[in-house]
Amino acid sequence: MSEPSGGDAEEKDIRSQELIAVLAASRQLYKDLVACAGGFCWETDAGGAFTFIDGSERLGYPPLALLGRDAKSVFGLDAETAALTFQAKSPLEQADVWLTHGEGRLVCLQLSARPLHDPAGNWRGARGMGFDVTLEREQAEALADAHAKLERQARSDPLTGLANRRAFMDTVTARLAHVARSGRPSALLYIDLDHFKAVNDHYGHAAGDAILLAVGDILRRSLRASDLAARLGGDEFAVWLEDADGAGATRMAQRLIEQASALRVAIGGGADKVGLSIGIAVAGGREAPQDLLARADAALYRAKNRGRGKPALVTASDARPLRHV
Numbered sequence: 001m002s003e004p005s006g007g008d009a010e011e012k013d014i015r016s017q018e019l020i021a022v023l024a025a026s027r028q029l030y031k032d033l034v035a036c037a038g039g040f041c042w043e044t045d046a047g048g049a050f051t052f053i054d055g056s057e058r059l060g061y062p063p064l065a066l067l068g069r070d071a072k073s074v075f076g077l078d079a080e081t082a083a084l085t086f087q088a089k090s091p092l093e094q095a096d097v098w099l100t101h102g103e104g105r106l107v108c109l110q111l112s113a114r115p116l117h118d119p120a121g122n123w124r125g126a127r128g129m130g131f132d133v134t135l136e137r138e139q140a141e142a143l144a145d146a147h148a149k150l151e152r153q154a155r156s157d158p159l160t161g162l163a164n165r166r167a168f169m170d171t172v173t174a175r176l177a178h179v180a181r182s183g184r185p186s187a188l189l190y191i192d193l194d195h196f197k198a199v200n201d202h203y204g205h206a207a208g209d210a211i212l213l214a215v216g217d218i219l220r221r222s223l224r225a226s227d228l229a230a231r232l233g234g235d236e237f238a239v240w241l242e243d244a245d246g247a248g249a250t251r252m253a254q255r256l257i258e259q260a261s262a263l264r265v266a267i268g269g270g271a272d273k274v275g276l277s278i279g280i281a282v283a284g285g286r287e288a289p290q291d292l293l294a295r296a297d298a299a300l301y302r303a304k305n306r307g308r309g310k311p312a313l314v315t316a317s318d319a320r321p322l323r324h325v
Helices: 004-038 081-083 136-152 165-182 197-202 205-222 246-260 289-305
Strands: 038-043 049-052 090-102 108-115 123-132 185-194 228-233 238-241 265-269 270-273 275-283 311-314
Touching: 049 270, 090 246, 108 136, 165 185, 165 228, 165 238, 165 275, 165 289, 185 197, 185 205, 185 289, 197 205, 205 228, 205 238, 205 246, 205 275, 246 275, 246 311, 275 289, 289 311
Parallel strands: 275 311
Antiparallel strands: 038 049, 038 123, 090 108, 108 123, 185 238, 185 275, 228 238, 265 270
16 A cells, blocks of 8 residues: 555645644634633533533632542532532433532532443543523522512411411311311311400500410410411401311310410409300311301300300201301
């Protein structure tokens, strides 16, 4: 076989130099695009150490400072997160990862990665790109917190912190559907404060608010996690008792009345007692929440007529309620 002529060798050398120049330009273009996008790119070996990284300054590290260092330990990642990102063995698309910035603070990066393989198909590391989305995520979290706070405010009583009427009725609607499916009874207590108007008028709203807060505390301390207490408005409260029949609901109502019997308003040397009257309705089948509340309201009217400070139970077969006064 003849040796290549001098002209062929020179042409081959020129082509090699052109190819090197094209590759260099391509890599520079890639780096420029990453820089313009405000991100960084990297490659790691099978041990997780950086073999190439560009844009490390955005993570608080000087250029080349991360070469040869382990991504897992540098960024404070757990083994699972490191395996999915900087040691990816399968493609990763825009995953949010919180890691430690060179200044010690946490930052959120949106990472994409691809696994690298040698000519034989053996995995040899990963390559990827990341963008700092900390500000966006913190703003989104703050917005979500604000929405959650507004939702809580919209569904809670501002004075006592208990559920408000809207939240209570929504919950009762869902619980009644469960009662209809399971056949297990639950109960609703309708609670009214005895002599509250007189106390509020005589001693003022501050004293009245103190009584309402005390009743809210009694309800919170007395109920189970599966129960729900609400302030419906004014001096009226309601309680949903999960998995409670008439006897169990009556026992709970009597307990609440006893705990509230110590409530007094003492101002200017005098003392006035405030107590509870409670109406009870047991839900055992398909029933609209408004109808259940109306039955409990009728029971409360009956309790008031019996002398106040007592519980009363109205069954589904009883007459339609009269509004209590």
